[in-house]
Amino acid sequence: MPLLWPVAAWVAGLTLARSDLFSPHYSLLVLLIIACACLYLKKQAAVLLLIMGGLWGAADLMLDARAVAVDESWLSQTMLVTSAVERVERYGAYSRLLVSKVSHSDGSLSNGKALLYMYGKQQFLMRAGQTIEANVSWRLPRNYLNPGSFDYQSWCFDQGIALIGSIRGNVQVLADSQSWLDQLRQRVRLAISAQDSRAAGVLHAILLGDRSQIDTEVNRSFSATGAAHLLAISGMHVGMVASCVFALCWWLLTRREAWIVHLPVRKLALAGGLLAAAAYAVIAGLPIPAQRALFMLSAGVLAWILSSRMQPINTLLTALALILLFDPSALVSLSLWLSFVATAALLLWAGVGREERDDSGWQRLLAALRMLLWISWIATLATLPLIVATFGRIPVYSLPANLLLVPLYGLLVLPLALLAELFAISGLLDVASTLMGLSSLVVEAGISTLQWLVDLPLGELWAVTPPLWLAFLYFAGLMMSGWLLFKGSSQWSAAVMLLALVAYLSFVLSENQINRPTWIVWDVGQGASSALLLPGNRVVVVDAPGRAGSRFNGGTTVAAGLRSLGISHIDTLLLSHAQSDHLGGALSLIQGVNKVTEIWLSDVPSAHDSVAVRLILEEAGKRGISVRWLAKGDTFIGEHYKISILWPPLGFSPANRNNASLVARLELVDKSLLWPGDIERAVERELLDDGIKPVDMMLMPHHGSRTSNHADFIKTLSPALVVAQTGLNNRYGFPDKYVVEAYQAAGAVVKNSSSGTLVLNLAQEDLTGSMSQWNIQRQSRRDMARQWWIEEFKD
Template sequence: MLIGIYSVAFVLGVALLLQQPSLPEMYWCALLLLIGLPAGVLIPGESRKIQWAGRLLMLVVAFWAGFFWAALWAHGRLVDTLPLAWEGQDIAVIGVVTEMPQSGSRSIHFRFHVEQVLTPAAIVPDNILLSWYRNDRQADLAPPDITAGERWQLTVRLKRPHGNLNPHVADYSAKLFERDIRAVGYVRIADTNQRIEILARDPRYFFERKRTEIRDAMQSFLKDAPYAGPLIALAVGDQRAIPQAQWNVFTRTGTNHLMAISGLHITLVSGLVFSLIYWLWRRHSGLALWLPASKIAIVAGLVAALIYALLSGFAVPARRAFLMLAILSVTLWWDRRVSLLTVLGWVLLVVTLLDPWAVISPGFWLSFAAVGLIGLTVSGRIGQSGIVISWIRIQWAITLGLLPLLLFLFGQVSLVSPIANAFAIPWMTVAVVPFTLLALIPGLEFMLSIAHTAMQGLMIILQWLAEMPLAVWQQPAPRFWTVVAAVIGMIWLLLPGGFGLGVVAGFPARWLGILAVFPLFLNSPDRPAEGELWLTVLDVGQGLAVAARTRQHNLLFDTGQNYGEIDSGKQIIVPYLRGEGITALDRMIVSHADSDHSGGALSVMTSLSTQSLLGSLEASHPIKQAIADHQHCRAGDDWWWDGVHFAILHPDQSKSSGSKRNRNEFSCVLKITTRHGSVLLPADIGRTSEQELLQRARDTLPATVLIAPHHGSKSSSSAAFVRQVNPTYVIFPVGYRNPFNHPHPEVVNRYREQGARILRSDHDGAILLRLTRHGIAIDTARKLQRRFWHGTVNTTPAMR
């Protein structure tokens, strides 16, 4: 049991390091270890008080050991960095495709290990992420078929890892850091791009090649079958094969863990192989005399588990499951007994030692927490109840025990999860997973049809549960201390002594654990006071999305980009609004139809109740068709919310929507005025519209805060417009190293000469403004959420 406690302390030390804005000097960590480790080990244990003091000191040492270990790895990883001078430059490299490529609608994405840099003086990190885009004008330049284990010579353009950064939204650059991807970029069109050789027999890439082959074969057999994606995910761990609509069903029913190859699936495969080999081996007395059937079955089951884990991509849940099976196999081989929690403690330590960055993954916390809850639930209760009661107890323990983590990580928890998992787990275990895996054996491909039919039956029930009005509980992002209190409360509640079915001998007053959980649900987010305005310019890359809040009302101005398979609404805006406790919009304004301003609108409308829409959109536009209360932006329209004035300044009522070529000039322009300052949002207007505003609404233009027109392009922000607005702060919503070179240096200098303070979403992340009676308060996501892996931002022109 102590190893589990020490392992948790080690992991918490790693987690603390991951919260640091900069890396600590190594000698501080080493000094703590040199002092603490000998003291903890050498303290004698004759006295109980001294023994407890030694354990407490070892706990502290384990914590700092985790911190030191992660810091050591971080220093090593950050050394492998793309120099700023080589961002956006053509570089010729030779390397190997190391993972199963992912195909999109217009590109193919793959991880690439650089073995040799051909461009003189160029420095490239070892591991990079590349995209090879289709050329719509030249069909013969479409990306070739790429498979893991192929060596290629490519000409690439790279940039440092840089993800959008917003409150309540996952940090993409953290995910890249976890995967040891130190640069991202794309393949340039070049005659020298060529496949050099196929490393088919290289053991480092064997399983990745097999994963690709299995995925392609399953896609070919299933063709347009609606549930091909989940079956592929179960076979090779490719979760991106699952359509978003199906992911929503799994998420709302709390069954999404069944779509990840985890301990349940690996244990199932190991158990099936164990049973088969045990049965066959016992039928041959000579073999059984040479080696007992139980031992050869243990080895076969463990090998099967390893193969399946490798085919799944060997993610954290798969690693955890395999290592647990390995330890259990050793104990069974030597006829030893060991507790589940002790095994889990050792595995937790080993996984974190080998890969400290696994702690970044939500799957790490959920996987280990789920098994820990199972161990805590069955501890001291074996034989106390039947199989059915034990199954119900475990299901409720996992559902309740993971609740704090799920709310902290995702802001929601499925209320129908116990019901959905009660039949989904045995259904998947008996019908879907076995037939899916049997279909991987040559000649048994027809088993996929059986697995697909079983999956269809399961989805009918899951979809019905997902559509229930109260299927999911959502709430604002909880405060960290409430999560810690809730976790402690849940552990106390689940300690041996009965769980929900009567109290037996064990820990007393476990019901007090419920009291520690209450603060988690009593989280009431702050709101502006009467007459105040809170405004957030979200970091959506090369696009615009602004959330405005008054005392009782919420407005969203523009909705960011649409990337084809994903969009800013789904990835950024909805998680941010939910994290802030916003579940409905009183009004959405879509300034014009360009995809970098309207791309996320439909996703937002699908996820959040939206009462009304203003926009410069054609009558037939899908966004307008999706809402009953929609109106065109007209200069002169205005309204008051909670002592804050909102006014549309453009376009003029005498004009209709422009053509696709000039619709920027018909963008909605919004002015928000409070007693404490004002904000002007001119969307993508250019100099023509700026001149019109100067002539027609000159006196309304001065503003404290200006969202720069058209992302700071050279065709906007005329000198006369800048002088008239005279902003104290100007915000450029731009993407990192965007291909348009926004904002233009001349425009930036123009605002600087006017005395404005410059803020940029590519440098600062989301920009949070509060116009209150105390003045204007400004914070940025990259200041509040700064982490050591974010690195330095390059301000030179973009990749082209």
């Protein structure tokens, strides 16, 4: 593999320039060390490519930063803007529009794209190709500051998205000039629309690259079984289309002996497959993974035409280098590395041990099945650390799921859907709908199969977040196993592979021990959620917010945060009351950890009558989770702690549902904590009459609203620390400044979770001294580059 060192050096240079793996100063040091190693090994070309990769990565970073740099005038107020709609994604109660050519009424223009969030009936009239005018309030992309949080800022930067906006009022459509491509895509949508919603969501994903309409449970089933790649237009789909058309062209071109003799049949069939794959990707809107897959496919076609013993892997390395040349931001693309790692593993290992087959049809079939099993096993092993690090799951049933669904999609779903797409584009919608219906039947069968696998023991298994060094050790073990297999030591190869797999799984399935009581207040936007970690590995979570239709919410945030801290279970989930900003993400949280032992709910009519609570109870029944209905006077005593329920009375039915919130008091050996939910002043007076005692720390009732937090209540509790759980710059103005001043006057230190997750070590006497806030102190390279351009624009 003569290209291994040069391509590795090129990738290393780009990584040191564009990623935040090392700080800038350490990156220069690492670059120098790699360069010295290359020179020592007499790899001068690699040194040159290392330096060129670093320079090109830095230059491309600055170009990307220029596109997303906007000055603060865009953020100061709601403004009238015009923009061109490129894509519309619908998520339940809201739609998200990707827009470009965003211009302010004063003539200023944003270089980058923007995401616009839209609610109401008018959202269903939006489509790609429109030019719209609307009043929009803007903000910059922001990360939730929690352990394990998705880096949303970096994702927006790499997508060229400069602003996030919320539409205020109605939208005016100034022009509606759909391109020919959008018109073709609309015909395909019409053919899909008649299908069952579950299958329709999948068909939208594999034909049009729109995953927003996939049902949440369907998405969960694909992710849990390691089959999520079937929902993305990437290497597998592009390869399937190319293979089907290649086979068809080969069959047609070999019908006559003269054609076989006089025509380059293989090259023509390969060209036909490549053109069909390109057309498929264009109709899907040329999503970035599809672009990279086309590049990889082109490299594969070239490798086949110029095939020699070791050339395919070198061609693959060349394709990787060229993709990163034209798109350095692909360096952080999961789809790219999943495709590359799986393809490289197959090229290196798939042919090992292949035996000559006789002419028997059964023998050929058995050999093909063995090869399919071997290839699936290699791909599963090679991509395991990438999947665990990205999705947090261990796809236990990935092998059977992919053995069943990949042929199903390759032989039935995709061919039928592509034929339907072709007829829809041609205007024959009746034929297209019939074929789409057949395809959807197979999709439904696949979904049912995956859901059956998920319901099996260990069907949905979560891992704690692994460190980077563990992935390197795992890949080193696989490489050693592969080397031994090439040397003919199959038994030693299997032993090393098994050892690497067992060691990796043992680490990611082992929870960290909790050695000291810790209170964590999460950054979940305009909602509430906190967690109490107690020695003996007892985990109590209070509330999990979420909005209807949202795939990512406070529940997924808390689950990812716990897994990042090495915890994959919850003993008690306390849900204070039936409002979305406190329990809308509870289902996601329950489904995002391996085990929840019990759920605590307020025994009041508003909770019993809530549709959201009913769904939670259904999920609890499926998972064998105990449910406790609590009321004032209930008490729970554990080792070194006591939890008392102070409110509400049994069956309490107030006009304001906030006042039905569970109020819980935690007492440790020398600390006390109050979770007050969203109670308001009427309940605060009741608690004062009941003789509520002072506490060391608490959450602000109702996020710091003036309808709560009465002066007498604050004075009586006199907490040393009080935390407001609010969204950054929220429209309610929480926490109210007068409330903050009242707590400060009572001697409390006031903190806000919007500044980052708060972590308090309750074993120390000084609460504020033991407190840390999970925050990103150092700017990323993307932030520094964007800020540089902002300063340049000011000058």
